[in-house]
Ligand code: HEC
Ligand code: HEC
Ligand code: HEC
């Protein structure tokens with residue numbers, strides 16, 4: 001019988017199969033990567049309208065301003081809050097008063113239009129989050145935002161995913177600190193952390209694990 005297809009085509013199905021297999025691995029890999037709660041949004045670092053630096057203003061080796069000086073709502077309300085232009089101008093009407101980098105800040109004060117800071121951390125609307133509840137329990141900013149005091153430009157350090165919230169809710173012990181340390185970026189748990197956490201949980205009546213669906217989805 002005459003050969004219709006040349007010899008090499010015998011291998012063709014295997015080549016095609018291998019190709020499909022490889023593509024599948026790539027697709028599954030990409031889906032896993034982008035859907036994985038451990039990767040979503042981490043590193044998100046939008047460009048801000050004014051080159052405001054936390055490293056310069058909040059680092060202990062620099063101006064050392066406390067987080068609460070600007071994020072005034074953080075201990076008393078669900079939202080931390082972004083400071084109004086006046087907070088900046090209390091200093092910058094004198095310090096670097098002619099700097100180009102502050103032109104937009106001066107303009108904002110004059111016009112009364114707030115600076116259009118770009119939001120970095122954002123939970124979906126169906127999630128209930130409350131800063132004050134966490135700070136009262138002794139969870140520090142650094143546990144959820146990383147070393148903000150080392151950032152020239154704020155970037156998201158943690159996934160803020162459900163899995164991430166739950167991991168701490170199941171065992172918050174390593175993240176509980178004395179009330180005076182909640183904004184201290186250099187604090188680390190000491191040797192007696194387990195003992196401290198136990199007392200803190202009793203004292204504040206913290207009921208871990210806090211994993212009720214309705215706690216975060218109200
Ligand atoms: C002098 C005022 C000031 C101080 C002090 C300050 N911040 Fe901020 N912070 C800002 C401003 C303005 C923004 C908005 C612009 C930006 O994202 O950089 C901001 C943004 C942030 C954001 C991101 C908000 C978002 O959009 O998701 C976090 C988180 C944050 N600050 C945490 C901290 C922590 C933690 C400290 C203390 C170590 C601190 N800040 C100290 C002024 C301040
Ligand atoms: C407690 C005083 C204080 C407050 C409040 C403050 N700053 Fe500053 N800021 C400074 C000092 C001090 C410097 C460093 C000046 C220098 O380099 O000599 C500075 C530097 C800057 C610079 C760099 C200016 C340049 O030309 O290099 C920018 C931009 C800036 N601040 C923005 C802001 C913004 C925006 C806010 C409000 C969210 C703010 N600052 C609040 C004290 C302050
Ligand atoms: C338990 C984790 C956790 C801790 C602790 C925490 N944050 Fe947040 N923060 C978040 C989450 C989650 C969001 C996004 C919330 C949303 O979209 O409703 C956020 C948003 C923010 C924002 C932007 C929105 C807003 O609320 O104004 C700022 C500013 C901020 N945090 C500052 C701080 C500062 C300063 C501290 C410490 C004093 C702190 N956070 C402690 C988890 C935390």
Ligand code: HEC
Pocket residue numbers: 123127128129130133134137139143144160161164165166168169172175205206207208210215216
């Ligand atoms: C680093 C640890 C940690 C992380 C991360 C964390 N939490 Fe919490 N959360 C706590 C602790 C501790 C409490 C206090 C529990 C108590 O007082 O019984 C708490 C309490 C709460 C409460 C109860 C507040 C109330 O009504 O009293 C809610 C809601 C909540 N967290 C939501 C979240 C959400 C949503 C996330 C993720 C975006 C999150 N938490 C991430 C440690 C954490």
Ligand code: HEC
Pocket residue numbers: 037040123124127160161162165166169210211212213214215216217
């Ligand atoms: C500690 C807080 C917390 C608790 C408790 C919690 N969730 Fe969530 N959940 C979240 C957060 C935060 C997100 C948003 C995740 C994101 O932004 O990717 C979320 C997202 C979701 C979504 C959207 C799909 C997804 O996976 O992104 C569903 C569905 C959901 N939760 C169901 C539940 C159910 C059912 C329970 C109870 C077994 C529960 N959640 C308990 C914090 C919580």
